[in-house]
Amino acid sequence: AQSVTQLGSHVSVSEGALVLLRCNYSSSVPPYLFWYVQYPNQGLQLLLKYTSAATLVKGINGFEAEFKKSETSFHLTKPSAHMSDAAEYFCAVSGPGGSYIPTFGRGTSLIVHP
Amino acid sequence: EADIYQTPRYLVIGTGKKITLECSQTMGHDKMYWYQQDPGMELHLIHYSYGVNSTEKGDLSSESTVSRIRTEHFPLTLESARPSHTSQYLCASSSGGGTEAFFGQGTRLTVV
Numbered sequence: 001a002q003s004v005t006q007l008g009s010h011v012s013v014s015e016g017a018l019v020l021l022r023c024n025y026s027s028s029v030p031p032y033l034f035w036y037v038q039y040p041n042q043g044l045q046l047l048l049k050y051t052s053a054a055t056l057v058k059g060i061n062g063f064e065a066e067f068k069k070s071e072t073s074f075h076l077t078k079p080s081a082h083m084s085d086a087a088e089y090f091c092a093v094s095g096p097g098g099s100y101i102p103t104f105g106r107g108t109s110l111i112v113h114p
Numbered sequence: 115e116a117d118i119y120q121t122p123r124y125l126v127i128g129t130g131k132k133i134t135l136e137c138s139q140t141m142g143h144d145k146m147y148w149y150q151q152d153p154g155m156e157l158h159l160i161h162y163s164y165g166v167n168s169t170e171k172g173d174l175s176s177e178s179t180v181s182r183i184r185t186e187h188f189p190l191t192l193e194s195a196r197p198s199h200t201s202q203y204l205c206a207s208s209s210g211g212g213t214e215a216f217f218g219q220g221t222r223l224t225v226v
Contacts, residue, residue: 043217044215049214
């Protein structure tokens with residue numbers, strides 16, 4: 001079965017600082033990986049996705065993530081945090097190598113201080 | 115822009131009532147999902163469908179039921195609501211393997 005683990009339920013950064021949200025996956029073969037963002041009282045919105053093309057994936061709002069097979073990781077980064085980045089972030093995995101149904105991590109709450 | 119809609123957005127209802135949460139998408143996606151999101155944010159899959167007349171239970175046991183009579187419509191029903199059903203319910207759809215899921219805005223259900 002495929003799964004993702006998000007390290008840290010809360011991450012706190014200052015405005016302008018680097019954002020790093022961690023996600024490690026478990027899968028028998030390289031899976032498809034996604035990062036979503038959720039604002040209060042909203043559904044989830046796709047930030048970016050990895051589907052076996054380029055290992056460095058650029059997404060919306062200045063976010064990017066790098067697929068590292070050797071580390072089974074897909075960490076999300078942004079060079080400079082903005083107050084509007086404060087939200088919940090979810091890493092997700094789906095097939096190949098397992099079910100094509102998206103399976104989500106527990107989520108990381110990003111807090112941005114002025 | 116994603117075209118998946120959930121109604122109602124918010125619902126407060128008494129114990130024992132029957133409720134249906136609506137979910138519709140206009141993207142022609144075959145696959146649709148219902149997730150329950152607890153206050154700690156985690157999403158749990160409760161139902162999914164691969165197409166018309168196809169429904170399956172997810173990883174989290176749920177007393178709700180679903181139907182898929184039309185491609186675009188995937189309603190969730192609780193025959194007798196209980197306080198333990200209080201949660202946020204998220205509907206999503208996708209077109210197939212390797213593609214992202216599109217989410218509705220969610221229904222926040224409170225059973226009193």
